Amino acid sequence: MSLSLHELATNAVKHGALSSAAGQVEVIWSPPEVGGTLCLWWQESDGPAVPGEPEHSGFGTVLLRQVIEGQLGGTIDMHWDDPGLACLISLPDDTWQASGVSETAALRQSSAQPVPPSERTEASGQRVLVVEDEALTALALQSLLESAGYAVLGPVGRVEDALDLLRSGPPDAAVLDVNLFGATVDPVAFALEAMGVPFLFCTGYQGGGTAGAHHPKAPMLGKPVNANTLLAAVDNLIVRA
Known part of the structure; x- marks a missing residue:
């Protein structure tokens, strides 16, 4: 998710709302009470005029879909309309947790040697x-x-x-x-x-x-x-x- 938000923010700085002094980004997330789908809403506003959906997907968009859909099994819906890019990310319940995070111990290293x-x-x-x-x-x-x-x-x-x-x-x-x-x-x-x-x-x-x-x-x-x-x-x- 950090990677996804980084890509959205980078795009906003280069092309979207954060490329102008008045631009804003609102981020809202809403986990359910117990289990279920976590939803994150990204909404840009007060930036440059939105010309519509790009004709070609850049690396950032491809990476977003790989992360959210390919690896996390979620969905991502992106809309290039006024007042700015809107993005809804939904994640299934087996990809997030609100508690119980623990540190991992140090790992023993492999002794694999290069093949001649x-x-x-x-x-x-x-x-x-x-x-x-x-x-x-x-x-x-x-x-x-x-x-x-x-x-x-x-x-x-x-x-x-x-x-x-x-x-x-x-x-x-x-x-x-x-x-x-x-x-x-x-x-x-x-x-x-x-x-x-x-x-x-x-x-x-x-x-x-x-x-x-x-x-x-x-x-x-x-x-x-x-x-x-x-x-x-x-x-x-x-x-x-």
């Missing part, structure tokens, strides 16, 4: 499933793996979406976040083990939490993950498979 060039896998066409519920991290993982020649399945941020992808056939390897909107990634890890697919965990939890305990042979990478370390770990998974 002579042994490095030719990555072209090899498929890596990426399961990560944080949009920016997911996009970064996808970009990194694709730049190394891998074909990325996903990224997806929910257990059921990952299992749906696996029904189309086993990937060559997988990179798994441990916690997906409060749910453990265990069902995905067990499905991968049944298929004989190697995987690693990419997480901020000590020892990978329950997933690490249930799958002690899986490599564990601590967030934030160094790009070379991640590629070395994925290479090792495929070389040793």
Whole structure:
């Protein structure tokens, strides 16, 4: 949500209400009493005249939809009318909480070493499933793996979406976040083990939490993950498979 609000604010400063001295932005959020959908309303006013919806979606709009719809499973409705951009964001009850936030413990680091060039896998066409519920991290993982020649399945941020992808056939390897909107990634890890697919965990939890305990042979990478370390770990998974 911080990323989404940052994109909306940046757009308002560059093109919208906050590009003029008189412009204003009103932000209202309304969580239900117990569970349900959280709604956030963004309304700009007193800025430059609104010419209507842009003909092409910029990176910011694409990122907003990836975060809200692709990763959080919510909805985003944007309207470019007078008095200014209006945006309604709705989030399902499994993506937010009003209490019970706790800190995570320090994570033990993986000892994965780079694969020697002579042994490095030719990555072209090899498929890596990426399961990560944080949009920016997911996009970064996808970009990194694709730049190394891998074909990325996903990224997806929910257990059921990952299992749906696996029904189309086993990937060559997988990179798994441990916690997906409060749910453990265990069902995905067990499905991968049944298929004989190697995987690693990419997480901020000590020892990978329950997933690490249930799958002690899986490599564990601590967030934030160094790009070379991640590629070395994925290479090792495929070389040793």
